[in-house]
Amino acid sequence: RTVYVNGQYVPEEDAKISVFDRGFLFADGVYEVTSVLGGKLIDFAAHATRLERSLGELQMESPVAKDELLEIHRELVRANDITDGLIYLQITRGAADRDFAFPENATPTIVLFTQSKPGLANSPAAQTGIKVISIEDQRWGRRDIKTVQLLYPSMGKMMAKAAGADDAWMVEDGHVTEGTSNNAYIVKGNTIITRHLGNEILHGITRAAVLAFAREAQMKVEERAFTIDEALQADEAFITSASSFVMPVVEIDGTGIGNGEPGSVAQRLREIYLDESLKKAV
Ligand code: PLP
Numbered sequence: 645r646t647v648y649v650n651g652q653y654v655p656e657e658d659a660k661i662s663v664f665d666r667g668f669l670f671a672d673g674v675y676e677v678t679s680v681l682g683g684k685l686i687d688f689a690a691h692a693t694r695l696e697r698s699l700g701e702l703q704m705e706s707p708v709a710k711d712e713l714l715e716i717h718r719e720l721v722r723a724n725d726i727t728d729g730l731i732y733l734q735i736t737r738g739a740a741d742r743d744f745a746f747p748e749n750a751t752p753t754i755v756l757f758t759q760s761k762p763g764l765a766n767s768p769a770a771q772t773g774i775k776v777i778s779i780e781d782q783r784w785g786r787r788d789i790k791t792v793q794l795l796y797p798s799m800g801k802m803m804a805k806a807a808g809a810d811d812a813w814m815v816e817d818g819h820v821t822e823g824t825s826n827n828a829y830i831v832k833g834n835t836i837i838t839r840h841l842g843n844e845i846l847h848g849i850t851r852a853a854v855l856a857f858a859r860e861a862q863m864k865v866e867e868r869a870f871t872i873d874e875a876l877q878a879d880e881a882f883i884t885s886a887s888s889f890v891m892p893v894v895e896i897d898g899t900g901i902g903n904g905e906p907g908s909v910a911q912r913l914r915e916i917y918l919d920e921s922l923k924k925a926v
Pocket of ligand 1: 677822823824825826827845846847848849850851884885886887
């Protein structure tokens with residue numbers, strides 16, 4: 645695989661990062677994941693905008709301008725011959741002698757790599773739906789910043805696996821925040837309910853697009869917190885993310901949702917999202 649590190653395209657074996665990099669020592673860095681379908685980038689502009697915001701919240705600056713970022717994404721898709729897959733981008737504050745205070749003149753580290761995922765948009769899970777468990781949300785309070793400190797979400801994923809499920813929905817003060825790497829939704833009749841934006845959740849790029857499509861399709865959208873009890877009574881549930889698009893949830897904590905099959909609203913939104921975002925793909 646060819647990867648991009650600080651201005652250079654190199655074979656992955658030759659890529660090097662300092663042991664003093666603050667991404668490694670402090671998880672002092674941010675990331676984005678953009679999906680590739682048919683060799684094109686889905687929602688690239690929105691990911692680039694959120695990256696700028698994450699960096700700004702941490703008083704960091706991108707070492708690379710937005711149009712150059714697009715070129716790097718495209719070059720990696722080309723160099724690695726990616727038809728369907730993901731592009732991971734990470735920017736850290738850079739290397740500096742270990743100290744909690746931010747260094748004054750560190751040069752940010754930027755890394756991008758690809759993951760080939762043939763048939764990404766036709767994953768079998770979209771047909772069967774996924775199972776989730778609920779766990780306490782023990783992450784820090786700035787989940788709106790897309791930082792690389794993903795230990796608790798990783799633990800949540802492991803708890804889900806141990807319980808024979810696919811993912812975990814995290815619950816804070818009795819209300820669902822989001823999934824380990826996705827936004828969470830329930831459906832009641834023609835109404836889609838998903839947590840309102842704030843510091844408690846990541847402002848999903850797929851979430852924004854899907855809610856806009858839902859409103860255009862005359863569905864009702866309520867952006868508010870909901871409980872696991874309310875979810876268990878719902879007609880449907882689903883998640884969204886750049887890598888799973890719209891994915892039906894058919895079971896929560898071992899209880900089937902609705903008739904226990906992927907719901908029609910989730911399936912319709914998935915189709916609309918894939919069709920419309922492919923049209924705008926770059
Ligand atoms: N919430 C969390 C915690 C995430 O990590 C992610 C994506 O990785 C999302 C939501 C979904 O965001 P997006 O649709 O931008 O991929």
